[in-house]
Amino acid sequence: MKILFAASEAAPFARTGGLGDVAGALPQALSRLVHDIRLIMPLYRAVDVKRHRLGEVARGLEVPAAVGSQKVDVLEGRLSSGAPVYFVRHDRSFDRDGLYQAPSGDDYPDNAERYALFCRATLEACRALGFQPDVVHVHDWQTALIPVYLKTLLRGDPFLEGIATVFTIHNLGYQGLFGPEILPRLGLHRELFTPAGIEFYGQVNLLKGGLLFADLLTTVSPRYSREIRTPELGHGLDGVLRQRSGDLFGILNGIDPEEWNPAIDRHIAARYTAADLSGKAVCKKDLQRRFRLPERAEVPVLGVVSRLAGQKGLDLLRDIMVDVMSLNLQLVLLGSGEKALEAAFLQAATQHPSKLGVTIGFDIPLSHQIEAGADLFLMPSRYEPCGLNQMYSLAYGTIPVVRATGGLDDTIVTFDPATGRGNGFKFDEATAAALLQSIMQALALFSQKARWGRVVANAMAGNFTWDRSAREYEQLYRHSLATRGRS
Numbered sequence: 196m197k198i199l200f201a202a203s204e205a206a207p208f209a210r211t212g213g214l215g216d217v218a219g220a221l222p223q224a225l226s227r228l229v230h231d232i233r234l235i236m237p238l239y240r241a242v243d244v245k246r247h248r249l250g251e252v253a254r255g256l257e258v259p260a261a262v263g264s265q266k267v268d269v270l271e272g273r274l275s276s277g278a279p280v281y282f283v284r285h286d287r288s289f290d291r292d293g294l295y296q297a298p299s300g301d302d303y304p305d306n307a308e309r310y311a312l313f314c315r316a317t318l319e320a321c322r323a324l325g326f327q328p329d330v331v332h333v334h335d336w337q338t339a340l341i342p343v344y345l346k347t348l349l350r351g352d353p354f355l356e357g358i359a360t361v362f363t364i365h366n367l368g369y370q371g372l373f374g375p376e377i378l379p380r381l382g383l384h385r386e387l388f389t390p391a392g393i394e395f396y397g398q399v400n401l402l403k404g405g406l407l408f409a410d411l412l413t414t415v416s417p418r419y420s421r422e423i424r425t426p427e428l429g430h431g432l433d434g435v436l437r438q439r440s441g442d443l444f445g446i447l448n449g450i451d452p453e454e455w456n457p458a459i460d461r462h463i464a465a466r467y468t469a470a471d472l473s474g475k476a477v478c479k480k481d482l483q484r485r486f487r488l489p490e491r492a493e494v495p496v497l498g499v500v501s502r503l504a505g506q507k508g509l510d511l512l513r514d515i516m517v518d519v520m521s522l523n524l525q526l527v528l529l530g531s532g533e534k535a536l537e538a539a540f541l542q543a544a545t546q547h548p549s550k551l552g553v554t555i556g557f558d559i560p561l562s563h564q565i566e567a568g569a570d571l572f573l574m575p576s577r578y579e580p581c582g583l584n585q586m587y588s589l590a591y592g593t594i595p596v597v598r599a600t601g602g603l604d605d606t607i608v609t610f611d612p613a614t615g616r617g618n619g620f621k622f623d624e625a626t627a628a629a630l631l632q633s634i635m636q637a638l639a640l641f642s643q644k645a646r647w648g649r650v651v652a653n654a655m656a657g658n659f660t661w662d663r664s665a666r667e668y669e670q671l672y673r674h675s676l677a678t679r680g681r682s
C-alpha cells in the first residue's frame with residue numbers, strides 16, 4: 196500500500212505538541228510493516244534544512260490558491276526509518292517565527308489561507324512527483340481540506356480519483372473556525388456553507404469538513420472516540436460524529452522508543468533501565484540542581500510538562516498551590532501558553548523557591564530531564580484525546596497522577612496495594628480537591644519503599660510502542676480502500 200501522511204507538524208523537524216510526536220513516529224512504525232509511506236509538511240523557518248539534509252525535488256509548482264495561483268517548491272528529506280518526507284516551501288506562508296501563532300500568542304490571521312495552500316500543494320506535489328497514494332492520512336483541521344478538495348473541487352480528477360482518505364482527530368477543541376468570507380478564498384463553493392456542510396454557527400469549520408468528507412475517521416484513544424459523541428465533550432460536533440459512528444475508530448497512540456527511552460536518552464544525566472534504577476537517582480539530583488531546589492533524594496519530586504491551556508486542567512493545580520506547597524515535596528513545571536497561568540506559576544515559584552521550580556517556554560531537553568528526574572507526573576486534564584506524557588512517564592518509571600478522561604483513562608490504572616496491580620493514580624472529578632486527594636494518595640505510597648518499587652516496576656513493564664497501533668492503522672487503511680467514495 197502507498198500511504199501519504201499529511202500533517203502540519205512532525206518530529207524531529209518542527210513540533211509544538213503531541214501531533215508532531217505522532218506524525219514523526221507513526222510513519223516509521225508503518226514503514227516497518229512494509230509500506231511505501233511518505234510524509235508531507237510545510238517548510239517552516241524552524242525546520243533546519245542543512246541539519247536534515249533536505250534537497251529540492253520540485254521547483255515552481257503551480258498551486259491554485261486564494262489570490263491566483265502560487266508557486267511552491269518541494270524539498271525532500273528522510274525519517275530515520277528512511278521514509279521520504281516532503282516539505283512544501285512557500286516562504287510567504289511558512290517562513291515565520293511560529294507555526295500557527297506569532298510569538299505574541301495570537302494566531303496568524305491568514306491561517307485558513309496558509310493551510311488551504313498546503314492542502315492543495317500536497318495534492319499537486321503528488322502529481323508532480325508521480326506519487327499516487329492509495330490512502331492520504333490527514334490530521335486535525337490544518338489538513339482537513341484535503342478530503343474536502345478530493346470530494347468536491349477535484350472530484351473526477353483522473354490522477355487523484357480513487358485516493359481514499361483517513362482523518363485523525365487529535366483534538367476536537369481546535370476546529371479551524373473562520374468567517375464565511377473565507378469560502379471563495381479557499382476555493383470552496385457557497386453551497387457547502389450549510390449546517391449539513393461546513394457551516395458551524397455562522398462560521399466556516401474546517402475540521403467539520405474533514406469529519407464530513409473523509410472516508411474514515413479515527414481519534415487517538417478508544418475512550419475519546421466515545422466521549423466526542425457526547426454533548427459534554429463533543430465541542431458542538433457530537434451530532435456529526437454520531438452520524439458517522441460506523442466510520443469512527445479509536446486507536447491509542449504509542450511512544451517512539453528511539454526518542455523516549457531512559458536506556459538511551461541523550462538528554463538526561465544518566466541512563467537507566469527497570470533492572471537498574473541507579474541512573475534515575477542521578478537524574479533526580481540533576482533535575483533538583485537545574486531548578487535550584489535542595490538536592491534531597493528522600494523528598495518526592497512532582498513534574499509537569501504541558502501546554503498551559505484550559506484543556507490541561509492546570510488551573511486546578513494553581514488553585515491548590517498553597518496546600519501542595521505545605522506538603523513535603525518539590526514540584527517542577529515546564530510549560531507555556533495562557534499568560535495568566537504562566538504568571539500565576541511564576542509568582543508561586545518566587546514565594547516557594549525551595550519547593551517549586553517553574554520554567555516558561557518550550558524546551559525539549561528539559562522535558563526529558565523532568566520525565567527522568569521526577570518521581571510523580573501530574574496530568575489533571577479536563578479532557579485528553581490521548582496524552583503522551585503519561586506514557587513517557589511510565590517508560591521513565593515516573594508515576595502518573597491523572598484525571599480519568601480520554602487516553603489517560605485508557606492507559607492508567609490506579610495502584611491497588613492489596614493486589615500490587617496498577618501503574619499510577621487516577622481521579623474522576625475535575626476539581627482541585629480531587630487532584631489534591633490523588634496527590635496525597637500518591638505521596639503516601641511514595642513513603643512505602645516496597646510498594647513504591649512495585650508501582651514503578653509495573654509502570655516500566657507497560658508496552659505502549661507504536662507497533663500494535665500501526666497494525667490497527669494498517670487494517671483501517673485497507674478498510675478505507677473498500678469504503679472510499681461512499682461518504
Ligand code: ADP
Nearest residue numbers: 212213501502530556557558559562582583584
Ligand atoms: P498535547 O499534544 O495536547 O499538547 P500530548 O501529551 O499529546 O499533549 O503531547 C505533548 C507533547 O509536547 C509531549 O511530547 C510533551 O513533552 C511536549 N511538550 C509540551 N509542552 C512542552 C514544553 N513546554 N517544552 C517541551 N515539550 C513540551
Ligand code: GLC
Nearest residue numbers: 213214365415580581582583
Ligand atoms: C492532541 C491531544 C493529545 C494527543 C495528541 C497526539 O494534541 O491534545 O491528547 O496525545 O494530540 O495525538
